[in-house]
Amino acid sequence: MTSHLRLLEPLTVGSTTLRNRIVMGAMHTRLETLDRPTERIAEFYAARARGEVGLILTNGYAPNPEGRLEEDSEVFDDSTDLGPHRVITDAVHEAGGHIALQILHAGRYAKHPSAVGPGEDRARINPIAPRMLSTDDVRDTIAAFARTTELARLAGYDGVEIMGSEGYLINEFTAELTNYLRDDDFGGSFEGRCRFPVEILAAARERVGEDFLLIYRISAIDLVDRGMTGQEIADLARRVEMAGADILNTGIGWHESAIPTIAASIPRGAWTFAAKNVKDAVSVPVIVSNRINDPDLAEELLADGTGDLVSMARPLLADPDFAAKVRTGRSEEINTCIGCNQACLDRIFTNRTASCMVNPRAGYEIEFTRRDPRVRKRIAVVGAGPAGLAFAVNAAELGHRVTLLEAGDTLGGQINLARVVPGKAEFSELLRYFTVRLDKLGVDVRLGTRADADTLASAEFDDIVLATGVRARVPAIEGVDHPMVMTYTDVLAGHRVPGRRVAIIGAGGIGFDVAEYLLGDAEESLDPKAFRRAWGVDETLSAPGGLTGPPRADVPPPSRQVTMLQRKTGRLGGGLGKSTGWILKARLRQAGLRMIAGATYARITDEGLHYAVDGQPALLEVDSVVLCAGQESERTLLDELAERGVRAQVIGGAGVAAELDAVRAIDQATRLAVAI
Numbered sequence: 001m002t003s004h005l006r007l008l009e010p011l012t013v014g015s016t017t018l019r020n021r022i023v024m025g026a027m028h029t030r031l032e033t034l035d036r037p038t039e040r041i042a043e044f045y046a047a048r049a050r051g052e053v054g055l056i057l058t059n060g061y062a063p064n065p066e067g068r069l070e071e072d073s074e075v076f077d078d079s080t081d082l083g084p085h086r087v088i089t090d091a092v093h094e095a096g097g098h099i100a101l102q103i104l105h106a107g108r109y110a111k112h113p114s115a116v117g118p119g120e121d122r123a124r125i126n127p128i129a130p131r132m133l134s135t136d137d138v139r140d141t142i143a144a145f146a147r148t149t150e151l152a153r154l155a156g157y158d159g160v161e162i163m164g165s166e167g168y169l170i171n172e173f174t175a176e177l178t179n180y181l182r183d184d185d186f187g188g189s190f191e192g193r194c195r196f197p198v199e200i201l202a203a204a205r206e207r208v209g210e211d212f213l214l215i216y217r218i219s220a221i222d223l224v225d226r227g228m229t230g231q232e233i234a235d236l237a238r239r240v241e242m243a244g245a246d247i248l249n250t251g252i253g254w255h256e257s258a259i260p261t262i263a264a265s266i267p268r269g270a271w272t273f274a275a276k277n278v279k280d281a282v283s284v285p286v287i288v289s290n291r292i293n294d295p296d297l298a299e300e301l302l303a304d305g306t307g308d309l310v311s312m313a314r315p316l317l318a319d320p321d322f323a324a325k326v327r328t329g330r331s332e333e334i335n336t337c338i339g340c341n342q343a344c345l346d347r348i349f350t351n352r353t354a355s356c357m358v359n360p361r362a363g364y365e366i367e368f369t370r371r372d373p374r375v376r377k378r379i380a381v382v383g384a385g386p387a388g389l390a391f392a393v394n395a396a397e398l399g400h401r402v403t404l405l406e407a408g409d410t411l412g413g414q415i416n417l418a419r420v421v422p423g424k425a426e427f428s429e430l431l432r433y434f435t436v437r438l439d440k441l442g443v444d445v446r447l448g449t450r451a452d453a454d455t456l457a458s459a460e461f462d463d464i465v466l467a468t469g470v471r472a473r474v475p476a477i478e479g480v481d482h483p484m485v486m487t488y489t490d491v492l493a494g495h496r497v498p499g500r501r502v503a504i505i506g507a508g509g510i511g512f513d514v515a516e517y518l519l520g521d522a523e524e525s526l527d528p529k530a531f532r533r534a535w536g537v538d539e540t541l542s543a544p545g546g547l548t549g550p551p552r553a554d555v556p557p558p559s560r561q562v563t564m565l566q567r568k569t570g571r572l573g574g575g576l577g578k579s580t581g582w583i584l585k586a587r588l589r590q591a592g593l594r595m596i597a598g599a600t601y602a603r604i605t606d607e608g609l610h611y612a613v614d615g616q617p618a619l620l621e622v623d624s625v626v627l628c629a630g631q632e633s634e635r636t637l638l639d640e641l642a643e644r645g646v647r648a649q650v651i652g653g654a655g656v657a658a659e660l661d662a663v664r665a666i667d668q669a670t671r672l673a674v675a676i
Contacts, residue, residue, distance in 0.1 A: 003299070004295050004296075004298075004299045004326050004327075004331075005299075006021065006299055006302040006303050007020060007021050007022065007295060007298050007299045007302055007310070007326060008020045008021070008323075008326065008327055009021060011054070011285065011308065011309065013213060013246050013247060013284075013285060014210060014211055014212075014213065014246055015210075015211040016098060016158055016159070016211075016213055018054040018055050018098060018309075019052065019054050019096070020052065020053075020054040020323055020327075021054060021298075021302055021308065021309040021310060022052075022053050022054045022055075022298070022309070022310060022312065022322070022323045022326075023053070023054060023055045023056075023057065023249075023287055023309050023310065023311040023312070024048050024053045024055070024056045024057060024311075024312065024313065024316045025057055025249075025289055025311040025312060025313030026057040026058060026059055026060060026102040026104075026161060026163075026313065027059060027313045027314070027317075027344070027354070028059050028060070028069075028348045028354065029041075029044070029059055029348070029353065029354040029363055030347075030348060030351075030352065030353040030354060031044060031353060031354075031363055032074060033072070033353060034353060034363075036366065037084075038084040038087050038088065039087075039366055040363070040364075040365070040366055041088055042087050042088045042090075042091040042092075043091070043365040043366050044362075044363060044365055045058070045088060045091065045092050045097075045099060046091040046092055046094070046095045046097075047320040047365050048097070048316050048320045049091075049092045049093075049095035049096060049097025049099075050095045050096070050097075050320070050321075050324075051316075051319075051320040051321040051322060051323055051324050052096070052097075052321075052323035052324040052327060053097060053316060053320075053322070053323050054097075054098070054309070054323070055097075055098050055099070055100065055158075055309070056092060056097055056098065056099040056100070057099075057100050057102050057161050057215070057249075057311075058088075058099065058100070058101050058102050059102060060102045060103070060104025060163055061074050061075065061076035061101060061102065061103060061104065061148070062074070062075045062076065062103075062104060062105060062106065063075075063076065063077065063103050063105055063141070063144035063145045063147070063148040064077060064105075064140075064141065064144040065114060066105075066110070066114045066115070066116045066141075067104070067105035067106055067107075067110070067141075067144075067169065068106060068110060068112060068114075069104070069106040069109065069110060069111065070110075070111050070112065071111070071112045073106075076101065076103070076148045076151060076152065077144065077147065077148060077151070078147070078151070080151065082151065082154060082155040085101075085152075085155035085156065085157070086155055086156050089155060089156030089157055089158075090156060093156070098158040098159075099157055099158055100152075100157055100158055100159035100160055100161050100213055100215055101148075101152040101155070101157045101159075101160050101161070102160070102161040102163055102217075103145055103148050103149065103152075103160050103161070103162050103163060104163040104168055105141065105145075105163070105168060105169035105170065106168055106169065107130065107167075107168050107169030107170075107171075107172045108121070108122065108123045108126065108128075108129075108130040108169075108172060108178070109123055109125070109126055109167060109168060109255060110126075110128070110130070111126060111128060112128070113128065114131075115128050115129075115130040115131065116130050116131050116132070116133050116137070116169075117130035117131075117132065117133065117169065117172050117178060118132070118133060118169075118172050118173045118178055118179040118182055118186070118187060118196075119132050119178055119179065119180070119181050119182070120132045121178060123167070123256055124256040125255060125256045132181075135184045135185070135186065138184075138186050138196065141169075142196070142199050142200050142203050143203065145162065145200045145203065145204060146200070146203035146204045146206070146207045147207070148160070149162075149204040149207055149208055149212075149214070150204075150207040150208055153208050153212050158212075158213055159212055159213020159214060159215060159246070160204070160212075160213070160214060160215065161215040161216075161217055161249060162197070162200060162201065162204070162214070162215065162216050162217065163217050163251075164197050164216055164217050164218050164219065164240075164251075165217045165218055165219035165220070165250075165251025165252075166219065166251050166253070166254060166255055167219075167222075167224070167253075167254030167255050167256055167257075170196060170197050170200070171219050171222070171251075171254065173186060173187075173193055173196040173197070174193050174194060174196070174197065174219070174228060174236060175193070175219075175222055175224070175226065175227050175228055175545075176193070176226045176227075176228075176544070177222075177224055177225060177226035177227055177545075179193050180226075190232060190235070194235075194236050194239050197216065197236070197239075197240060197243075198239050198240065198242075198243045199243075201214060201216060201240060201243035201244045201245055202243045202244060204244070205243070205244030213246050213247065214244055214245050214246050214247075215245065215246065215247045215248070215249055215287075216240045216245040216247075216248055216249070217248075217249040217250070217251050218233065218236065218237055218240065218248050218249070218250060218251065218278060219233065219251050219252075219253075219254075220233060220250035220251060220252060220271070220274035220275055220277065220278050221233070221252055221253065221271065221274040221537075221541065221545070221546040222253065222254055222257075222544075222545045222546060223252070223253035223254060223257035223258075223259040223261070223537070223545055223546055223547065224253075224254045224256065224257050224545045224547075225544065225545055225547065226544050226545065227254070227544055227545030227546065227547075228544070228545070229541060229542060229543065229544055229546075230274075230277050230540070230541025230542060230546070231541075231542075233274075233277060233278065233281075233541070234277055234278065234280070234281035235281075237278050237281045237282050238281055238282060241282045241283065241284050245284060246284060246285075247284060247285045247286070247287060247309070248278055248282060248284060248285075248286045248287065249286075249287040249289065249311060250271075250274065250275040250278055250286065250287060250288060250289050250290075250307075250311075251289065252271045252274060252289065252290045258551055258586075259535050259536070259537060259547075259551060260535070260580075260583045261290055261291075262290055262291060262314075262339070262341070262345075262579075263339055263341055263423075263579065263580045263583055264338060264339030264340055264341075264423055264424060264425075264426045264525070264580075265339075265422075265423030265424075265524075265525045265580070265583055265584075265587075266290075266291050266339075266525070266531060267291065267524075267525060267526050267527055267528045267530075267531050268291050268292065268293065268294060268297055269291060269292060269297055269301070269528060270290070270291055270528040270531050270532065271289075271290045271291065272288055272301055272306050272307075272528075273539050273541075274541065274546070275287075275288040275289070275301075275306055275307050276305075276306045276307075277541055279305065279306060279307055279308075285307075285308035285309060286307045286308055286309070287307060287308070287309040287310065287311045288301050288306055288307035288309070288310050288311065289310075289311035289313075290311075291339070292310055292311070292312055292315075293312065293314070293315040293318075293336055293337045293339070293426075293429075294336070295322075295326045295331050295334070296331075298310040298312070312337075314337045314339070314341075314344055314356070315336070315337040317337065317344060317354070317355075317356040317359060317362040317363075318335050318336060318337040318338075318356050318358050318359050318362070319334050319335040319336070319337075319359065320359075320362075322334055332432070332436050333433070333436055333437065333440065334433070335358050335359055335433050336358070336426070336429035336430070336432075336433060337356075337358070337426075338357070338358060338426035338427055338429055338430055339426050340357055340426070340577075340580075340662075341577055341579045341580050342357050342577055342662075342663050343355045343356050343357045343360075343362075343663045343667075344356060345578070345579040346577045346578045346579050346580070349578040349579055350578055355667075357662055357663045357666060358430055358433070358666065360666060360667035360670045360671070361670070368670075368674060370398075372398065372399060373398055373399060373400065373676075375462075376399045376400055376401065377400050377401070377462035377463055377676070378400075378401045378403070378460060378461050378462050378463075379395055379400050379401070379402050379403070379461060379462060379463045379464070379465060379676070380402075380403050380405060380451070380456060380459065380461040380463070380464045380465070381395075381402060381403065381404045381405065381465045381467060382405050382451045382456075382464070382465070382466050382467060382468055382637060383405075383406065383413065383466065383467035383468045383469055383652070383654070384404055384406035384408075384411045384412065384413060384445075384447075384467075385412065385413020385414050385415065385467060385469045385652060385653070385665070386413065386414065386415055386430075386652065386662045386665045386666050386669075387467040387469075387651045387652025387653070387654075387665035387666065387668065387669045388404065388406075388413070388465075388467030388651075388652070388669070389404075389411065389412075389434040389438070389669075390434070390665070390666040390669035390670055390673075391465055391467060391651060391669035391670070391672060391673050392404045392438060392443050393434060393437045393438060393441065393443070394669065394670050394673035394674065395673040395676065396437075396438075396441035396442070396443050397437075397441060398673065398674070400673075400676075401444075402441075402443045402444065403443075403444040403446065403461075404438070404443055404444065404445045404446065405446050405449045405450075405451040406445070406446065406447050406448075406449065407448070407449065407450040407451070408447065408448070409447050409448050410447065411431065411434065411435055411438075411445070411447070412431045412434075413469055414469065414470075414653070414662070415427050415430060415431050415662075416431070416493070417488075417489065417492040417493060417513075418513070418662075419431070420492055420494075420517065421492070421513045421516050421517050421520070422516055422517065422520030422521060422522040422524070422525055423516065423520065423524075423525040423584070424513070425522070425525065425526065451637060452637075452640075453637060453640035453641050453643070453644055453646070454644075456637075456641060456646065456648075457641065457644045457646045463649065463676055464641065464646065464647070464648040464649070465648065465649050465650075465651060465672065465676075466635075466637060466638055466648050466649070466650045466651070466654050467650075467651050467652045467654060467665075467669070468633075468634040468635070468636075468637055468638075468654040469634050469652060469653045469654055470631035470632060470633055470634060470653035470654070470657045471489075471631065471632055471634050472487035472488055472489050472627060472628075472629075472631060472632075473627075473629050473630040473631055473632050473657075474487070474627060474629075475505065475601070475627065475629045477505075477601045477602075477603065477604060478602070478603035478604070479603045479604035479605055480604060480627075482604045482605070482606075482625075484499075484604070484622070484623060484624050484625055485604060485624075485625045485626075485627065486498065486624065486625070486626055486627070487626070487627045487628075488510050488511075488513075488514050488626060488627065488628045490626075491514055491517065491518075491626055492513070492514065492517060498518060498560075498623070498624035498626060499622070499623025499624045500559070500560050500561065500623060501560070501561045501608075501621065501622040501623045501624070502518060502560055502561070502562045502563070502622055502623070502624045502625075502626060503562075503563050503564075503565065503608070503609045503620050503622045503624070503625045503626070504562060504563070504564040504565065504625075504626045504628055505565055505601065505609075505625060505626070505627050505628060505629050506564075506565075506566060506627065506628035506629040506630065507564050507565070507566035507568075507572040507573060507595070507597075507628075508575060508628065508630070509575065509576060510628045510631075511564055511566075511628035512564075512573060512576060512581075512584055512585075512588070514626055514628055515562055515564055515588055515593055516584060516587070516588065518560050518562050519558045519560060519562055519587075519588060519591040519592070519593060520587065520588075520591070521534070521555070524587075533554065534551070534552050534554070534555055535551045535552065536548045536549045536550055536551045536552070536553060551586065552586070552587070552590040555590050555591070557592070558591040558592055561592065561594075562591075562592070562593050562594070563593075563594040563595075563596060563620055563622070564593060564594070564595050564596070565595075565596045565597075565599040565601075565609075565611065565620075566596075566597055566598075566599065567598070567599060567600065568597060568598070569597050569598040570597065571597065572595040572597055573585050573595075596611075596613065597613075598613050598614065599611045599612070599613055600612050600613075602617065604625055607619060607621060608620050608621040608622045608625075609622055609625055630657070630658075631653065631657040631658075632657050633653060633654050633655065633656070633657040634653075634654055635650070635654055638650055638654070649672060649676075651665065651668050651669045651672055652664075652665035652668065652669065653665065655668070
């Protein structure tokens with residue numbers, strides 16, 4: 001039925017037998033901030049357990065108030081009501097799964113006045129300086145970790161994961177970067193820096209005995225100056241094992257690192273070499289993590305001895321049935337995480353609740369309870385971009401008879417523009433998923449068919465849904481019809497090739513995508529070695545922190561000169577994703593992208609683009625001008641239907657053209673399919 005035998009193999013650790021090697025990694029969701037939080041969280045995890053994931057790791061809970069990540073973050077101590085947690089653990093167990101509570105002390109990353117750390121140095125990403133923990137404070141914190149472990153067992157959890165990576169408190173103790181001033185037993189020498197995690201594990205094991213899972217998340221590569229070397233990481237791993245850890249999970253990089261770790265622009269499996277270093281050092285099972293979203297890669301990593309389990313956090317946001325689909329030989333039907341971060345990490349980093357671009361049900365499972373429609377309808381969907389595809393698939397899954405009409409000769413619409421941009425090749429997986437599902441569900445797909453109002457009006461459709469998308473906006477600039485001018489669609493669709501000197505008008509997400517298309521290196525996002533070379537990562541792990549030098553120091557010069565302009569006076573790229581925008585801007589700065597803010601456009605002539613900043617005229621001598629100045633909704637068909645008295649519903653860019661927002665389009669389409 002399936003070739004993923006190793007991935008599906010059960011694993012017994014102590015008295016616990018996991019049904020397969022798939023782990024749902026811990027992630028912040030903020031679901032606790034929504035209405036009906038206990039019911040919502042229980043169903044969120046239970047859905048993944050029903051989907052047959054082997055082990056679920058919860059989001060992080062602080063062992064004491066100082067350890068909270070934010071003022072309103074949850075603490076798991078003697079003041080905690082265990083009742084809601086028992087609802088969650090019962091739900092997972094009834095679905096056949098196992099669940100472990102992650103214990104996370106934020107350390108100097110805490111965004112509240114009570115932040116603490118091994119020293120008083122402020123983190124680069126946090127304006128709050130921590131208070132230095134005294135020796136007694138450290139011992140109290142060790143006791144707090146142990147008590148939280150004990151309480152987790154009382155709440156029905158199968159184990160805990162002690163968070164020792166990503167630059168949080170325990171990781172701050174193990175690295176010289178943040179623990180170089182202490183002169184007590186918990187600092188100074190490597191022996192002293194290891195003492196904190198070792199004593200936490202020993203104290204936790206003493207509290208709960210041998211038949212409770214203790215998972216330690218170790219930083220497999222710090223990616224910061226004066227971080228641990230590979231040898232030190234291996235030594236720490238052995239000490240942690242001796243102290244009582246049943247499983248080691250591998251974390252990658254500190255949150256303040258200048259090296260990206262989990263975006264789509266990082267190749268799949270880019271960090272597996274770091275996990276192998278941990279695996280080779282210990283005899284207990286090791287979990288491989290970061291940028292693994294494909295069952296074939298997961299199987300390969302288990303088969304070649306890189307690890308014993310595979311952690312997939314966001315991939316299980318995207319598809320809660322990932323494991324079940326692998327087991328039943330339906331891997332091609334997996335709704336693959338495309339690593340975009342737009343609806344998950346970007347929302348978390350801007351104080352919103354996480355969901356998933358490709359699966360808007362994530363986090364909202366209680367609002368999407370499946371129910372068969374009272375009437376099975378005949379529905380016409382016009383447009384096969386992300387909104388049209390999402391609606392067609394979801395409506396067909398509910399039993400409606402769907403006809404999908406697309407004027408072009410391929411499915412995908414704007415997806416096809418996104419997936420040619422370096423770092424966005426994962427969008428091809430979204431198109432693959434939709435294509436497979438349309439076929440499996442028997443949707444009547446008609447490519448090369450331009451829908452017209454008369455045909456739709458005369459056909460016997462119960463509902464008409466228009467997902468006709470957007471067209472590039474052409475600004476009113478003198479000379480905008482010059483032969484050197486082209487739209488972003490012309491460029492990304494391959495219809496026109498810009499010259500060596502290019503001006504991009506517009507600095508939104510599309511403008512940056514075009515710049516990356518013209519200047520970027522596709523190999524870097526697909527080949528782990530090319531990625532590590534570009535970002536200065538030491539795959540031998542001999543250098544402190546795993547760094548060889550400044551990121552992107554050896555990147556060859558670009559073949560084009562590109563200048564991006566915007567009318568607004570603020571910084572360019574301010575609207576890019578919180579977790580990914582900095583990566584894109586770092587690459588483009590290295591590639592020589594010039595950015596001009598506060599530009600007013602005068603005219604386009606054979607000489608180039610005439611513009612002014614602060615009233616001072618200037619000329620940009622270019623061969624090509626690419627328009628990325630926004631979009632306009634394509635609503636012609638809607639107006640024509642209205643003239644004939646035919647009602648239609650509009651989704652995606654056809655409704656709101658601001659930016660190319662696939663998150664909004666897919667969410668809107670999914671919700672309409674359920675409600676129609």
